[in-house]
Amino acid sequence: xxxxxxxxxxxxxxxxxxxxxxxxxxxxxxxxxxxxxxxxxxxxxxxxxxxxxxxxxxxxxxxxxxxxxxxxxxxxxxxxxxxxxxxxxxxxxxxxxxxxxxxxxxxxxxxxxxxxxxxxxxxxxxxxxxxxxxxxxxxxxxxxxxxxxxxxxxxx
Amino acid sequence: xxxxxxxxxxxxxxxxxxxxxxxxxxxxxxxxxxxxxxxxxxxxxxxxxxxxxxxxxxxxxxxxxxxxxxxxxxxxxxxxxxxxxxxxxxxxxxxxxxxxxxxxxxxxxxxxxxxxxxxxxxxxxxxxxxxxxxxxxxxxxxxxxxxxxxxxxxxxxxxxxxxxxxxxxxxxxxxxxxxxxxxxxxxxxxxxxxxxxxxxxxxxxxxxxxxxxxxxxxxxxxxxxxxxxxxxxxxxxxxxxxxxxxxxxxxxxxxxxxxxxxxxxxxxxxxxxxxxxxxxxxxxxxxxxxxxxxxxxxxxxxxxxxxxxxxxxxxxxxxxxxxxxxxxxxxxxxxxxxxxxxxxxxxxxxxxxxxxxxxxxxxxxxxxxxxxxxxxxxxxxxxxxxxxxxxxxxxxxxxxxxxxxxxxxxxxxxxxxxxxxxxxxxxxxxxxxxxxxxxxxxxxxxxxxxxxxxxxxxxxxxxxxxxxxxxxxxxxxxxxxxxxxxxxxxxxxxxxxxxxxxxxxxxxxxxxxxxxxxxxxxxxxxxxxxxxxxxxxxxxxxxxxxxxxxxxxxxxxxxxxxxxxxxxxxxxxxxxxxxxxxxxxxxxxxxxxxxxxxxxxxxxxxxxxxxxxxxxxxxxxxxxxxxxxxxxxxxxxxxxxxxxxxxxxxxxxxxxxxxxxxxxxxxxxxxxxxxxxxxxxxxxxxxxxxxxxxxxxxxxxxxxxxxxxxxxxxxxxxxxxxxxxxxxxxxxxxxxxxxxxxxxxxxxxxxx
Ligand code: FES
Ligand code: FES
Numbered sequence: 001x002x003x004x005x006x007x008x009x010x011x012x013x014x015x016x017x018x019x020x021x022x023x024x025x026x027x028x029x030x031x032x033x034x035x036x037x038x039x040x041x042x043x044x045x046x047x048x049x050x051x052x053x054x055x056x057x058x059x060x061x062x063x064x065x066x067x068x069x070x071x072x073x074x075x076x077x078x079x080x081x082x083x084x085x086x087x088x089x090x091x092x093x094x095x096x097x098x099x100x101x102x103x104x105x106x107x108x109x110x111x112x113x114x115x116x117x118x119x120x121x122x123x124x125x126x127x128x129x130x131x132x133x134x135x136x137x138x139x140x141x142x143x144x145x146x147x148x149x150x151x152x153x154x155x156x
Numbered sequence: 157x158x159x160x161x162x163x164x165x166x167x168x169x170x171x172x173x174x175x176x177x178x179x180x181x182x183x184x185x186x187x188x189x190x191x192x193x194x195x196x197x198x199x200x201x202x203x204x205x206x207x208x209x210x211x212x213x214x215x216x217x218x219x220x221x222x223x224x225x226x227x228x229x230x231x232x233x234x235x236x237x238x239x240x241x242x243x244x245x246x247x248x249x250x251x252x253x254x255x256x257x258x259x260x261x262x263x264x265x266x267x268x269x270x271x272x273x274x275x276x277x278x279x280x281x282x283x284x285x286x287x288x289x290x291x292x293x294x295x296x297x298x299x300x301x302x303x304x305x306x307x308x309x310x311x312x313x314x315x316x317x318x319x320x321x322x323x324x325x326x327x328x329x330x331x332x333x334x335x336x337x338x339x340x341x342x343x344x345x346x347x348x349x350x351x352x353x354x355x356x357x358x359x360x361x362x363x364x365x366x367x368x369x370x371x372x373x374x375x376x377x378x379x380x381x382x383x384x385x386x387x388x389x390x391x392x393x394x395x396x397x398x399x400x401x402x403x404x405x406x407x408x409x410x411x412x413x414x415x416x417x418x419x420x421x422x423x424x425x426x427x428x429x430x431x432x433x434x435x436x437x438x439x440x441x442x443x444x445x446x447x448x449x450x451x452x453x454x455x456x457x458x459x460x461x462x463x464x465x466x467x468x469x470x471x472x473x474x475x476x477x478x479x480x481x482x483x484x485x486x487x488x489x490x491x492x493x494x495x496x497x498x499x500x501x502x503x504x505x506x507x508x509x510x511x512x513x514x515x516x517x518x519x520x521x522x523x524x525x526x527x528x529x530x531x532x533x534x535x536x537x538x539x540x541x542x543x544x545x546x547x548x549x550x551x552x553x554x555x556x557x558x559x560x561x562x563x564x565x566x567x568x569x570x571x572x573x574x575x576x577x578x579x580x581x582x583x584x585x586x587x588x589x590x591x592x593x594x595x596x597x598x599x600x601x602x603x604x605x606x607x608x609x610x611x612x613x614x615x616x617x618x619x620x621x622x623x624x625x626x627x628x629x630x631x632x633x634x635x636x637x638x639x640x641x642x643x644x645x646x647x648x649x650x651x652x653x654x655x656x657x658x659x660x661x662x663x664x665x666x667x668x669x670x671x672x673x674x675x676x677x678x679x680x681x682x683x684x685x686x687x688x689x690x691x692x693x694x695x696x697x698x699x700x701x702x703x704x705x706x707x708x709x710x711x712x713x714x715x716x717x718x719x720x721x722x723x724x725x726x727x728x729x730x731x732x733x734x735x736x737x738x739x740x741x742x743x744x745x746x747x748x749x750x751x752x753x754x755x756x757x758x759x760x761x762x763x764x765x766x767x768x769x770x771x772x773x774x775x776x777x778x779x780x781x782x783x784x785x786x787x788x789x790x791x792x793x794x795x796x797x798x799x800x801x802x803x804x805x806x807x808x809x810x811x812x813x814x815x816x817x818x819x820x821x822x823x824x825x826x827x828x829x830x831x832x833x834x835x836x837x838x839x840x841x842x843x844x845x846x847x848x849x850x851x852x853x854x855x856x857x858x859x860x861x862x863x864x865x866x867x868x869x870x871x872x873x874x875x876x877x878x879x880x881x882x883x884x885x886x887x888x889x890x891x892x893x894x895x896x897x898x899x900x901x902x903x904x905x906x907x908x
Contacts, residue, residue, distance in 0.1 A: 017264065019264065024263075027181075027182075031184065033175075033176060033178075033181075033182035033184075034174075034175055034176025035176070036176070036179070036338075036339070036388070037181075037418075038338045038339070038340070038421065038827075039421040039826070039827040040420045040421050040422055040826065040827075041421070041422075041826045041827050041828040042828075043421075043826070043827035043828050043832075044338065044421070044827055044832075046338060074173070074174070074175075074176060075174070075175055075176070077174075078174050084173070084174070088173040088174065091169070091173055092165055092166065092169040092170070092173055093165060095165075095166065095634075095792045095793065095795070095796050097169060097172055097173065098389075098632035098633065098634065098796055098800065099177070099337070099338065099339070099386075099387065099388045099389040099631055099632030100168070100169075100172030100173075100176070100177040100386065100388070100632070101177065101179065101337075101338040101339040101388030101389060102338050103172055103173060103176070103177075104173075104176050107173065122840065125835075126835040126836050126838075127835075127836055129834075129835045129836075130834050130835060130836045132835075133338060133827070133832055133834060134338065134835075135336060135337055135338045135389050135391070135800075135804075135832075136338070136389055136632050136796075136800045137796060137799055137800055137803075138799035138800050138801075138802050138803030138804075138838060138841065139799075139803065139834075139835040139838055140799045140838070140840055140841050141795075141796065141799060142835070143835065143840070155840075
């Protein structure tokens with residue numbers, strides 16, 4: 001089938017197999033490999049992207065379901081001139097990433113958290129990130145990154 | 157000004173936060189064009205003879221490029237009766253063991269084809285329970301007379317506890333857990349027209365992987381190039397190369413096409429090695445004044461189905477580190493590892509040392525409870541004192557430096573121990589449903605305990621930039637930043653003019669890589685030595701250019717330039733000029749650091765938990781940690797390592813366990829079932845700094861990768877037990893799930 005999906009502000013039109021998952025559409029069809037796959041049970045959130053501005057696990061969405069919609073991945077967060085999104089910058093400043101495998105998903109989940117709750121507490125950030133797993137950081141610095149990006153005191 | 161010890165944001169980050177890392181499944185290298193996709197068909201049964209394998213239907217399926225079984229493999233596997241085959245031949249020994257390999261054109265075809273491989277299994281009794289395994293009633297391997305893969309039950313000294321007023325003994329399980337790096341295992345490979353195999357592998361050690369592949373494939377190591385791209389976490393479970401990698405290299409040669417493989421998470425949880433998996437019987441004895449006189453540790457290590465690191469290395473480290481931070485006059489340790497029909501056990505963050513610490517720290521609490529003394533006090537009485545270092549333990553470790561009491565006092569005061577004890581008493585008195593528990597662990601561990609060396613090479617390029625090649629193989633630790641900081645400091649070259657390279661066996665042919673918290677102390681020390689050699693050589697060249705004697709020139713590290721000593725106005729020469737004048741061979745030093753002396757990081761953790769006595773739910777409220785690994789190069793990544801370690805340690809204490817039913821079916825084989833720790837189950841971490849240097853390497857540093865994991869597990873476990881101590885609870889097994897905790901409360905109330 002043919003799908004038309006706006007990805008990071010660019011319209012993409014591709015012929016795909018019906019069962020193609022959005023994450024594979026991004027990674028294999030478009031070559032946008034930042035979005036990762038970490039599980040097969042919708043548990044880890046490594047594949048988190050924004051679909052019409054809301055975070056979804058792209059391993060659990062068919063490309064067909066995104067037909068006619070807008071998708072943002074971490075590749076689309078950086079500005080034209082290469083300037084980092086505040087959440088990207090905060091992840092680096094606060095050392096909210098180590099191996100980086102969870103990071104694209106974490107960053108997209110964090111963007112979505114802040115869109116819904118611009119001034120969260122540390123505890124609220126933890127709760128909102130429950131569906132995003134990280135094996136490296138112990139989450140402390142990820143929470144700090146979201147706090148920094150929200151313009152609040154990092155220590156809450 | 158020196159950057160050492162200052163907070164430097166990682167140079168690794170930019171790519172990872174903008175376009176994402178280049179993990180193995182992300183690679184779009186030209187050599188991989190037209191690659192076929194691979195999936196292993198794995199045993200669904202823990203123990204069975206393979207009757208027959210019918211691949212005819214699978215071979216006919218659309219998109220199939222190849223279906224292979226052990227009969228197709230023309231490469232020899234590990235010799236000996238317990239040798240692990242590349243693919244199971246006539247018998248399977250754990251759920252998840254690879255039996256066949258399927259290659260298809262499209263990844264979506266893999267699962268369909270794998271289904272069509274028809275394997276006839278003739279089930280055997282599954283050996284899951286350790287006592288059952290030890291009994292040898294069912295043997296895993298023909299031609300053996302026992303399932304014991306290493307060690308023996310030592311005859312113990314019957315008099316060991318003779319002079320003790322108090323002796324406590326208990327059997328404790330240090331449960332099996334899944335390393336679960338967020339990136340599962342993956343590989344991509346291609347044979348070139350030059351007859352060489354290139355494999356991109358998610359590994360911690362490209363060079364070890366190369367040697368395993370070459371050995372397995374029966375080719376010269378020079379024929380194989382392994383490249384570790386970005387690696388999404390390893391935690392010990394990606395050391396070297398697993399058997400799958402050898403089969404993939406073989407299959408690529410066989411079908412004449414590039415092959416790529418990226419396992420599923422469910423495969424990862426059953427077929428990547430697990431960690432821990434020990435049963436301890438601890439016996440501790442001493443006087444009522446708190447002095448511990450004797451300690452005995454009997455370890456039964458579950459090795460899983462094939463003898464990997466679980467057979468010898470893990471229990472070996474547990475034995476070595478058994479007495480922990482204490483000056484115990486008499487220590488006896490016996491270890492046995494035994495094969496079971498479960499996933500093989502190997503290294504996982506700490507690899508044998510967390511187990512040793514968990515045992516002794518639980519034993520100290522049992523002893524403290526028995527004599528009615530505060531656990532902090534008992535520890536203080538028995539600590540090895542600072543003036544006793546270097547200290548050789550009865551188990552044969554030579555500890556370098558330590559300030560154990562200082563570390564404990566630091567966490568107790570930072571945590572407000574006295575106030576917390578008062579709050580605990582208040583809640584108990586008031587009969588609160590939610591009680592408070594305080595858990596202490598003091599630990600010492602061994603890093604770079606492998607005794608192997610490391611390589612490092614430093615080049616100053618003609619444009620004055622520096623390129624360093626390290627044998628270490630970071631995969632999240634931020635070592636590029638730390639090494640660039642070291643070199644920047646040494647050469648006076650800004651960090652953005654320094655490039656660190658690692659993980660390509662053609663660039664770095666000889667190396668060991670990353671495990672055992674070895675990378676900064678070995679990879680960093682060798683680069684320092686290479687840097688010193690480069691500077692020695694540069695001094696002569698600079699002297700020539702400055703028309704001075706080498707003894708009179710010096711490197712001005714603030715400016716990154718050479719000058720005549722004490723006469724900075726007399727002209728300088730830059731690194732670029734020196735490198736340009738270095739002649740044909742360039743300005744370079746390549747060093748092998750062979751004089752590896754292990755170091756012994758230590759620390760103390762205080763955990764504060766709340767336990768709901770109605771539901772049994774234990775929640776970690778605070779964890780306060782000293783993790784002393786000597787001087788810190790970059791506090792950013794140093795703290796990051798501690799955070800990650802804390803989380804994994806807490807996970808073992810409260811949540812995570814890889815479990816099997818009696819038939820050997822894994823019951824936690826997906827991330828929906830395996831209780832991988834999340835952000836909501838952890839508090840903010842409270843880190844207290846201490847830095848006691850070692851004399852055993854030029855940088856004075858010890859390893860930090862595993863330390864916090866080692867302290868946090870027993871601290872949290874002890875806290876859960878402590879919360880219920882007033883009810884008479886003395887021990888709760890890990891993970892301290894609500895069910896276990898509730899059961900312990902109930903048993904205590906019923907006087908059981
Ligand atoms: S890949 Fe794990 S939730 Fe999507
Ligand atoms: S940074 Fe490695 S999984 Fe999050």
